Amino acid sequence: MSGLSVAALTLSHFRSHKMAEMALDGRPVALFGPNGAGKTNLLEGVSLLSPGRGLRRAAADEIARKPEALGWKVSAELQSLCQIHEVETWAEPGASRSVTVDGKTAPQLALGRIARVVWLIPAMDRLWIEGAEGRRRFLDRMTLSFEPRHGEVVLAYDKAMRERNRLLKDQVQDPGWYDALEGRMASFGAQIMANRQMAVSRVAMAQDGAETSFPKADQELIDPDGNAPLDTEPDLRAALQAGRSTDLRAGRTLQGPHRIDLHALFAAKGIPAKQCSTGEQKALLLSLILSNARALAQDFGAPPLLLLDEVAAHLDADRRAALYDEICALKAQAWMTGTGADLFADLGDRAQTFEVTDDQGTSEIRAH
Numbered sequence: 493m494s495g496l497s498v499a500a501l502t503l504s505h506f507r508s509h510k511m512a513e514m515a516l517d518g519r520p521v522a523l524f525g526p527n528g529a530g531k532t533n534l535l536e537g538v539s540l541l542s543p544g545r546g547l548r549r550a551a552a553d554e555i556a557r558k559p560e561a562l563g564w565k566v567s568a569e570l571q572s573l574c575q576i577h578e579v580e581t582w583a584e585p586g587a588s589r590s591v592t593v594d595g596k597t598a599p600q601l602a603l604g605r606i607a608r609v610v611w612l613i614p615a616m617d618r619l620w621i622e623g624a625e626g627r628r629r630f631l632d633r634m635t636l637s638f639e640p641r642h643g644e645v646v647l648a649y650d651k652a653m654r655e656r657n658r659l660l661k662d663q664v665q666d667p668g669w670y671d672a673l674e675g676r677m678a679s680f681g682a683q684i685m686a687n688r689q690m691a692v693s694r695v696a697m698a699q700d701g702a703e704t705s706f707p708k709a710d711q712e713l714i715d716p717d718g719n720a721p722l723d724t725e726p727d728l729r730a731a732l733q734a735g736r737s738t739d740l741r742a743g744r745t746l747q748g749p750h751r752i753d754l755h756a757l758f759a760a761k762g763i764p765a766k767q768c769s770t771g772e773q774k775a776l777l778l779s780l781i782l783s784n785a786r787a788l789a790q791d792f793g794a795p796p797l798l799l800l801d802e803v804a805a806h807l808d809a810d811r812r813a814a815l816y817d818e819i820c821a822l823k824a825q826a827w828m829t830g831t832g833a834d835l836f837a838d839l840g841d842r843a844q845t846f847e848v849t850d851d852q853g854t855s856e857i858r859a860h
Contacts, residue, residue, distance in 0.1 A: 542603050549629075619777060705817075
């Protein structure tokens with residue numbers, strides 16, 4: 493198989509799943525059942541087949557099934573670009589997350605070399621009307637799907653910024669202390685901006701070249717004043733140096749990649765996403781997710797695993813059917829959740845369907 497799919501998934505002491513085992517055949521996966529049954533927990537397990545903290549951004553010790561607190565494990569057989577990989581990721585109580593690929597200890601970055609994972613969760617439905625922090629996370633997750641090392645660069649930038657902010661809070665005046673930190677921030681910041689611009693460009697190209705039922709979203713990176721952000725190392729270094737006195741008064745760094753925002757425009761109507769209806773905002777998000785997947789199919793060689801939690805919310809029947817058609821045309825293994833099997837009727841035998849129920853605090857999974 494030349495695509496990307498989970499062929500087998502096992503969760504042990506993971507959230508509500510004491511033990512869950514699933515055998516998959518590469519088709520999209522439809523999970524239905526009542527709220528709280530454990531559907532999203534399955535998606536979270538799959539999300540940990542990629543670098544980072546998963547779709548809930550949970551710390552390792554937050555994932556273990558309560559009250560046992562025995563640690564947790566996700567095991568998967570991953571079919572990726574004509575190869576089969578055995579992947580395990582787990583955490584013992586009080587320990588950080590570990591990863592093995594094909595029986596060998598590996599860094600999380602190794603997961604990005606064999607799989608790409610993209611997701612949409614209900615909390616993101618308010619992406620366009622809430623603060624910029626959530627949009628930066630969305631942007632960086634999209635960027636990480638193209639460039640697995642992006643996360644390391646962001647962490648390095650954040651570390652240098654925290655050290656600079658400590659100097660600012662302590663009212664340190666000596667420029668020598670700032671020069672080295674600002675040099676590191678400027679270098680990492682320029683890499684961050686280049687990666688983000690690349691991701692925005694790749695998604696835009698994928699939107700332009702697609703016949704889709706979902707509206708095109710024009711994306712733009714802006715600074716807090718609505719202007720084009722600084723994106724070169726010399727400009728970032730100069731701005732940090734020039735802003736020291738202002739930053740000293742504020743006690744924190746007020747310029748840089750950590751302050752940019754992702755602005756989106758409903759292209760056909762020429763209005764900002766934040767002014768669109770709830771349904772239109774969801775459709776714009778799906779347009780970006782699908783375009784991200786199309787671009788990755790070209791760059792990586794296979795479409796990513798798509799995790800679409802409560803995807804039917806705010807979609808009418810026609811747009812829901814169109815989404816399923818596009819997922820199948822992409823030949824992507826999409827993992828989708830909903831409260832009723834009827835929400836996935838348009839998929840027919842194009843998907844595997846499972847019912848997830850809660851039996852006295854333990855999730856159960858039955859194939860339909």
